[in-house]
Each structure stands twice: as structure tokens, then as C-alpha cells.
Amino acid sequence: MVSLVIVGATGAFLFWYARPALKAAGWWGFFVHSIWNPSAGRFGVGGLLIGTIMIAAVALLVAVPIALSTALFINEYAPPRLRRALVGVVDLLAALPSLIFGMWAIFALEPHIAGIAKWFSEHLSALPFFQLTDQSALLVKSTFEAGVVVGIMIIPIITSVSRDVMSQVPREQCEGALALGGSRWGMIRDVVLPFGRSGIVGATLLGFGRALGETIAVALVISLVFAPQPHVLQSGSGSIAALIATQFGEANAQARSGLVAAGLALFIVTLIVNMVARIIVNRAAKRGGSRIARITVAEAVDDMGI
Amino acid sequence: MSHQVITLPGAGHADVLSVTHADEPKRPRSWSRRDVVELLLSAVAAAGATGTLFVIMDWRSLVAATIWWFLLFVVIYRIEVGANHGPIVAADRMMTATIAAGGLICFALLVWIVSFVIGKGLPALRPGFFTQDLSKVGPLNPGGGALHAIIGTLEQVGIATAVVVPLAILTAVYLHEMKGRMAPLIRFIVDAMSGLPSIVAGLLVYTIWILQFHRGFSGMAGAVALVVLMLPTVTRTSEEILRTIDDGLRESALALGAPQWRVIARVVLPTARSGLVTAAILGVARGVGETAPMILTAFGSPKTNLSPVTSPQSDLPLFVWSLIRQPNATQIERAWTGALILVFLVLALFTIARVLGEASFGRSRR
Numbered sequence: 001m002v003s004l005v006i007v008g009a010t011g012a013f014l015f016w017y018a019r020p021a022l023k024a025a026g027w028w029g030f031f032v033h034s035i036w037n038p039s040a041g042r043f044g045v046g047g048l049l050i051g052t053i054m055i056a057a058v059a060l061l062v063a064v065p066i067a068l069s070t071a072l073f074i075n076e077y078a079p080p081r082l083r084r085a086l087v088g089v090v091d092l093l094a095a096l097p098s099l100i101f102g103m104w105a106i107f108a109l110e111p112h113i114a115g116i117a118k119w120f121s122e123h124l125s126a127l128p129f130f131q132l133t134d135q136s137a138l139l140v141k142s143t144f145e146a147g148v149v150v151g152i153m154i155i156p157i158i159t160s161v162s163r164d165v166m167s168q169v170p171r172e173q174c175e176g177a178l179a180l181g182g183s184r185w186g187m188i189r190d191v192v193l194p195f196g197r198s199g200i201v202g203a204t205l206l207g208f209g210r211a212l213g214e215t216i217a218v219a220l221v222i223s224l225v226f227a228p229q230p231h232v233l234q235s236g237s238g239s240i241a242a243l244i245a246t247q248f249g250e251a252n253a254q255a256r257s258g259l260v261a262a263g264l265a266l267f268i269v270t271l272i273v274n275m276v277a278r279i280i281v282n283r284a285a286k287r288g289g290s291r292i293a294r295i296t297v298a299e300a301v302d303d304m305g306i
Numbered sequence: 307m308s309h310q311v312i313t314l315p316g317a318g319h320a321d322v323l324s325v326t327h328a329d330e331p332k333r334p335r336s337w338s339r340r341d342v343v344e345l346l347l348s349a350v351a352a353a354g355a356t357g358t359l360f361v362i363m364d365w366r367s368l369v370a371a372t373i374w375w376f377l378l379f380v381v382i383y384r385i386e387v388g389a390n391h392g393p394i395v396a397a398d399r400m401m402t403a404t405i406a407a408g409g410l411i412c413f414a415l416l417v418w419i420v421s422f423v424i425g426k427g428l429p430a431l432r433p434g435f436f437t438q439d440l441s442k443v444g445p446l447n448p449g450g451g452a453l454h455a456i457i458g459t460l461e462q463v464g465i466a467t468a469v470v471v472p473l474a475i476l477t478a479v480y481l482h483e484m485k486g487r488m489a490p491l492i493r494f495i496v497d498a499m500s501g502l503p504s505i506v507a508g509l510l511v512y513t514i515w516i517l518q519f520h521r522g523f524s525g526m527a528g529a530v531a532l533v534v535l536m537l538p539t540v541t542r543t544s545e546e547i548l549r550t551i552d553d554g555l556r557e558s559a560l561a562l563g564a565p566q567w568r569v570i571a572r573v574v575l576p577t578a579r580s581g582l583v584t585a586a587i588l589g590v591a592r593g594v595g596e597t598a599p600m601i602l603t604a605f606g607s608p609k610t611n612l613s614p615v616t617s618p619q620s621d622l623p624l625f626v627w628s629l630i631r632q633p634n635a636t637q638i639e640r641a642w643t644g645a646l647i648l649v650f651l652v653l654a655l656f657t658i659a660r661v662l663g664e665a666s667f668g669r670s671r672r
Contacts, residue, residue, distance in 0.1 A: 010506070013513045069408020077405060088660065089413050095588075095656050096419065097595025099623055100645055103630055104419045107426065112369040119370070152415055159412075183398035206501075213503020215598035216627065241505045245601055263509040274501050 010267065018261035020254065030261060034227045036243070038255035045262050047228040049269070051143065051238025055218060056211035058147020058232060059154055063211075064204055066151075067158035072188060074159075075167055094156035102220030105149040113145045117233040120144075129232050138235035141223040146237055149221055150214045154207040161206060165199025166192050205277035212270050215241035240266040344386055352379035376407060420649060427646025430639040440608040440625075445637055452644050454610040455625035461614045462525045462604060462621055463593050466532035470540050471586045473533075475575075478544035483570050500538035507534045508599025515603070525614030528604030528621065532593045540589035547581035548574065584663040591655040595648055597623035622648050 022030050024041035033044025074086050117139035124130045169192050177187040193200075219242035229236050244259045244266075251259060356375040365371070380400055388396035435451040443450035477496070481489050502510075511531040515521050551574060559569040575582070600606070605618035606628055613619075622644055629641035 010502075010510050013518070014506075014509060017513045017517050066408050066411050069405045070412050071408075073405045073409040077402065078409065086409050086412070089416050092653070092656055093412060093416050095591050095595075095652050096416075097597065097623060097648060097652065099595060099597045099626055100419065100423060100649055103626070103642070103645055104422055106630075108418065108422045109369075112367045115365065115367040115370055116373075155412060155415075183394055185398040185401035186394070188401070209501060210503075213505065215503070215505045216623075220630065241503060241598065244505055244509070245598055248601055249605075260509055260513060263506055266503060267506050270501070270503055270506070 007271070011264070014260055014264040014267060017257060018264045019257075021258035021261040024254075025258075025261075031265060036226050036247075036258070038251065038258050041254065043258040043261065044226075045240055045243070045265050047226050048238035048240045048243055048262070049265060050228045051225075052212055052240050052266070052269070054143050054230075054232060055146045055150055055214075055222075055237060055239055056208050058144060059151035059211040059214075060204060060208055062148050062151025063154045063158055063207055067155045067203075067207070068162060068200065070155065070159045071163040071166060072192070075163055076184065076188060076192070090156045090159050093152075094160075098153065098214065098216040099220075101149055101153050102217035105145065105217060105221050109149065110140050110145065113142075113148060114139050117142065117144055121233050129230065131231060132234055133231060134234075139233055141221060141235045141237070143222070143229065143232040143237040146218045146221045146239070147232070149217050150211045153214060153217060154210050157210055158203045158207040161203035162196060162200045165203070166196040168199075169195045202277055205273060209270050209273045209277065212273060213241055213266065215239075215245050218242045219245045340390075344390065345383065348379055348383035348386055351382050352376075355382075380404060420653070423642070423645050423649045426642040427644075427649075430643045431646065435643055439610045440640075441610065445632065445634055448636065450640065452622065452625050452640070452647070454608065455620045455622045455644065456647075457610060457612065458525055458528075458604065458614075458619045458621035458624070459594065462528045462532060462600075462619070463590060465526065465529035465614060466536055466593055467586065467590055469529070469533050470536045470589060474537055474540035474585070474589070475544050475582060477541045478548055479570055479574075481541075482545050482548040483566070483574060496538045496541050499534065500542070502534070504535055504596055505598040505602070507531055508602035510534070511599065512602040522616075523603065523605035523618040524616060525604050525611070525619035525621075528600045528619070529614065531599035531603045532596060535596060535599065536589040536593045539592055540585050543585035543588055544578075544582055547578050547585055550581065551577050580662045584659045587655050587659040587662070591652050591659065594651050594655070595623055597627050600624050601627070622651075 021038075021041075021043050025033070025043035030043055030045065031049065032046045033042075034047030035042050035044045037043075070086070070090065074083050074090075078086060120130050121132050121139065125132070173191050173195075174187055177191050178184070182190065218239045222237040222239060222242060223235055224242060224246060225236035225238060229238065240262050244263055247255065248259055352375050355378050356371055359365075359374060360371055380403055383403060384396050384400040387399045434449060436456065437453055438449065438451035439454035440450045440452075441454075477492065480486055481493060508531050511527055511534065515527045515530060516523065521527060555573055555577060556569055559573045560566070564572070600621060600623060604621060604624060606620045606624035607618040608620070611617055611619045626641045626644040626648065629637040629644070632638065
């Protein structure tokens with residue numbers, strides 16, 4: 001109940017101060033249209049909403065394989081000393097400010113991204129997302145680049161949550177699998193991964209939620225466009241959080257009301273993602289076996305403190 | 307793994323090996339010289355193939371080269387081990403290589419990012435950076451520094467920490483020591499707070515503090531946003547720390563007739579002290595780098611502003627954020643130096659927290 005009040009209060013305050021902009025733009029139009037012209041009272045975050053979700057999706061594609069490998073390596077392969085060192089590395093990766101990731105991405109990662117994006121656009125253009133509308137288009141400051149950076153940033157949370165879940169596997173089952181002559185990978189495939197599946201899904205969704213709210217790194221990396229940009233490799237992308245961060249300084253009262261409304265949209269989306277995550281994890285827990293896992297998800301998230 | 311698995315059906319033509327080594331004890335996870343040779347050969351073969359590919363295609367990127375090398379390596383390694391030991395061992399080895407790569411990637415990323423920041427930030431680091439602000443230097447002039455930002459960071463993070471630490475420890479004590487009826491609820495609220503995107507936390511403080519109560523942008527507003535963001539971290543870490551304390555300690559104190567508040571104040575908290583300090587430091591490490599909410603609350607300013615309660619105040623993240631987006635080399639250089647200080651702060655806080663944490667963990671275990 002109290003939590004509902006807190007969530008409700010956040011929603012209510014944002015909503016109250018978003019009202020002028022929402023009224024000007026139309027309640028439904030604000031979430032559907034893709035335009036940002038505060039002086040004319042025209043607001044719409046439709047394109048940015050799509051961009052935000054696309055960046056987070058790319059981030060998951062980058063982060064999940066790396067995070068799962070790291071989690072398995074730390075849990076099942078690494079000798080104790082290496083394990084402690086690697087846990088430190090992952091924690092430190094989580095502790096670095098978002099700002100640093102963004103700066104590193106612009107100055108160090110961007111040239112590599114351009115090359116990789118070029119290769120994708122030449123060899124995988126059969127896939128609609130990898131097509132370019134304009135062959136001379138810039139291939140940096142794109143959804144892809146932002147997705148890669150955000151992906152790197154959410155590796156720690158996915159690693160630590162799935163690691164905690166997978167360390168709950170009953171050790172006898174693992175040893176049983178090995179004793180039956182299974183290889184280590186066989187044990188992971190047939191015992192560890194099935195046991196940890198719901199936790200891994202939960203970890204992935206938590207990573208998705210974090211990716212949606214990621215602000216500064218995205219704001220530094222992308223060049224913000226308001227129209228939906230389905231071509232992930234091409235310059236220009238949208239992100240609600242980045243919009244708020246980049247526009248706030250120069251905005252007047254009317255525009256700031258629009259930004260609060262955009263923040264409200266972000267708040268609603270992250271709330272929905274978190275709720276869906278909780279429902280999935282709870283349902284998996286009901287099926288049994290994952291009760292411990294569910295508790296550790298919540299705890300591990302807070303241990304990370306990202 | 308090689309010798310153990312070969313007796314399984316489908317293990318291919320590796321049975322010869324099992325005959326020759328039949329009576330030796332099997333150490334499934336040890337690596338024979340032959341295994342190492344296979345690994346190295348595959349790595350070299352993949353490197354050769356990658357090199358050829360890059361020369362032919364005239365590619366440059368080291369990152370792309372590494373990706374290609376790894377893909378080729380995994381394929382070659384799988385074929386080679388498959389030919390020598392059969393498919394089960396081959397799958398196992400291939401996945402071992404893939405999974406180990408995950409850990410390696412994390413390590414490489416961390417080293418790359420930190421070394422890059424050091425390389426970019428160190429050239430412009432001079433003593434003046436800590437004693438001057440940006441109010442009197444033009445964007446193109448040399449000189450100027452981050453004094454105003456450092457003062458802002460100290461004040462904002464200091465105020466936030468002073469509020470967060472007692473509050474978080476009290477909450478953790480309530481959650482774990484008193485185990486009150488409200489505990490699950492409060493835990494849930496703390497959970498909900500930790501899921502809040504930092505920019506939304508900033509907007510929340512902006513609407514309440516600045517729009518509702520007309521306080522104006524200030525370091526204090528920034529500190530309030532930091533409290534919202536640091537509180538969940540410190541609370542849950544503190545709770546974990548309290549959990550590591552042996553129940554025997556509490557029970558003996560209670561058995562000696564001490565009331566609960568005394569047990570907490572004289573036994574539990576002193577035992578947990580270094581662990582709680584760790585929790586606080588981790589919270590500070592998180593707060594130091596927060597940028598997004600500060601844009602909406604502290605706002606930033608090029609002048610030194612000693613007062614956290616009146617008029618906008620800068621801090622290190624805001625300093626870097628405002629300069630890195632400007633199109634001239636002097637400003638960007640300043641931003642990198644600011645970033646270097648930030649990274650140094652985070653690394654230092656993190657190391658201290660880890661050393662202290664290990665000390666407290668070792669003691670509570672004994």
C-alpha cells in the first residue's frame with residue numbers, strides 16, 4: 001500500500017506539472033506523435049519512445065551473451081582467486097559513472113562502431129533493420145552505437161543477478177551430472193541453465209529496465225531525432241531520457257512542462273517493464289524450485305546498487 | 307575432460323586413448339600437454355586467418371579483428387578437438403572457450419575505459435585545476451579549473467551522505483534486527499526506489515522542490531536527489547552486512563539480560579562497523595558520478611558558489627557534462643581532466659570499500 005502511495009505520488013507530481021504540455025499536445029497525441037516544438041505548444045514523444053525501446057533491445061543483444069558467459073565463468077570455471085578478481089571487475093564496471101561510458105564511447109568506440117556498422121550494412125542488408133535509406137549516411141551516433149554502450153553498462157546487473165540465481169543450483173544435481181559422465185558444459189546445459197532460467201529472464205528484464213532509463217551515456221552518444229528511426233545503423237536515434245537531459249538547460253517553462261511529461265512517459269514504461277518482470281519471476285517461482293532464486297534476484301539487485 | 311568422456315557412446319574415434327591410459331587415474335579438469343598444444347594451434351591458425359582476411363580486405367579496426375579472430379578460433383578449435391576427442395569433448399571445450407571469453411571481455415572493457423580516461427585526462431592535469439574556477443577564463447583561453455565543481459561535489463555528496471547513512475542504517479536495523487511488521491513493506495519500497503531511473507528521480511525533485519516549493523536550483527536540491535538515489539543502495543548493503551553477523555553474539559548479549567536497544571547499540575553496530583562504513587562508501591561512490599538528476603536540480607554554474615542552499619551550483623559530473631559537448635579542444639581537454647578526477651574518486655572509494663569489506667567479512671566469519 002505504502003509503496004503504491006510512493007509510486008502514485010511520483011506519478012501524481014509528474015502528472016500535475018506535465019498537464020500544461022499534455023493539454024497542449026492532446027493526451028493521446030503526446031504518446032503517438034513525433035514532434036517537439038514547445039513554442040508552438042506541439043509535443044509528442046512517439047518516436048522517442050520507439051527509439052528508447054530499440055536502444056534497450058540492442059543493449060540486451062549485446063549484454064545478455066556476455067553477461068551470461070561471465071556469470072557462468074565466475075560460478076563454474078574460475079579458480080577462487082580469479083573469481084574474486086572478476087567479481088571486483090564486474091562491480092567496478094557497475095560503479096563507473098554513466099558519463100565516463102558516454103565519453104569513452106564517443107572518443108574510443110565510435111571509429112570501431114562505424115566500421116562494424118558498415119560491414120553489417122553491406123553484408124546483412126537483407127534484414128530490414130540493417131538497411132540504409134541513404135548510402136552516404138553517417139553510421140555513427142546511431143541506435144546501434146547507443147545500444148552497444150548501454151549494453152556494456154548493463155552487463156554487471158545481468159551478470160550479478162543471474163550469477164546469484166545460478167549459484168542456488170543444488171550442488172548434488174551438478175555433481176550427479178558430472179558423476180554420470182557428463183562434461184562440464186553438459187552439466188551447465190542440462191542442470192544449471194534450466195534451473196536458473198526464470199532468474200535469467202528476470203535478470204534480463206531488469207537489465208532492460210535499466211537500459212530504458214539510461215540517460216547520460218545515450219545523450220552523449222546519439223544525435224537526437226524525433227521521428228521514429230527504424231534503421232539502427234544510421235545516424236540519429238531517439239531516447240526520452242536523453243531528450244530531458246539535453247533540452248532541460250535551455251528550455252522555458254512551457255518546454256520544461258513538456259519534458260516532465262516525457263519523464264512521465266518514461267516512468268510509466270519502466271514501471272510496466274518492472275511489473276512484467278515481477279509477474280514473470282513470480283509465475284516461475286510458483287512452478288517451484290525458484291523460490292530461493294526469486295529472493296536472490298531482489299537482493300542481488302540491491303547489492304549492485306546501480 | 308578428455309579421457310573421462312571417451313567411454314560414452316558417440317565419443318567418436320578417441321577410444322584408442324582410453325585403452326592406452328586405461329589404468330591411470332582420471333583428472334577430468336586437468337589439461338594435458340596435448341590439450342594445450344591444440345588450444346595454441348587453433349589460436350595461431352585463427353590469428354593467421356584473421357590477419358590474411360584483414361590484409362586482403364584492408365580493414366583496420368582492432369575490435370573487429372578480435373571479433374573475427376575469436377569466431378574463427380572457436381570454429382577451428384571445435385573442429386580440431388572434435389577430430390581428436392569426439393563431439394562431446396569438442397562441445398565442452400568450445401563452450402569453455404566461449405564462456406571464458408565473457409570474463410575476458412569484461413576485464414578488457416574495464417582496462418580499456420580506465421586507461422583511455424587516464425590517457426586523455428592526464429595531460430591537462432595541473433595544480434591550477436584544483437585552485438581556479440571557470441568564471442574568469444574564456445572557452446578558448448588556457449587556465450581555469452574545477453575548483454567550483456569540486457566544492458559542489460563535496461557539499462552535495464557530503465550533505466546527501468550525512469542524511470543517507472543514519473537513515474539507511476536505522477532502516478537496516480529495523481529490517482533485520484527488529485524484524486517489525488512493516489519490514490516486508492519497507493523492503494518493497496526500497497526495492498521500488500532502486501528501480502527508479504535516475505533522471506526520473508531528478509524530475510521528481512525538480513517538480514516537488516523547485517516547482518511546488520519555489521526553492522530554485524541549488525546544491526541542496528541536488529543533494530535531495532542524491533538521497534533518493536543513494537538510500538536504497540546503502541540500506542540494502544547495510545542489511546546484508548547485519549545479516550553476516552553471528553546470531554550467537556546477539557543471543558549471548560540477550561541472555562546476559564541486555565535489552566534489545568543495548569544489544570543493537572553496543573554489540574551489533576560496533577561489530578558491523580567496518581561493514582557499515584563499506585556500505586556508506588559504496589553509496590558515496592554511486593552518488594559522486596550521478597549526472598542526470600543534477601542537471602535538473604543543481605543545474606550547474608561556472609562560478610564558485612560556496613552556499614549549497616542559494617543559486618545553482620556546479621559539481622564534477624555537471625562540469626564534465628557541460629564541457630564535453632562543446633566544440634573546442636580546450637574545453638574538451640578540461641572535461642577529460644574532470645573525468646579523470648571522477649574515475650580516480652570512484653576507483654579510490656571502491657578500493658577502500660573493498661579492503662574494509664574484506665576485513666569485516668573475515669572478522670565476522672572467525
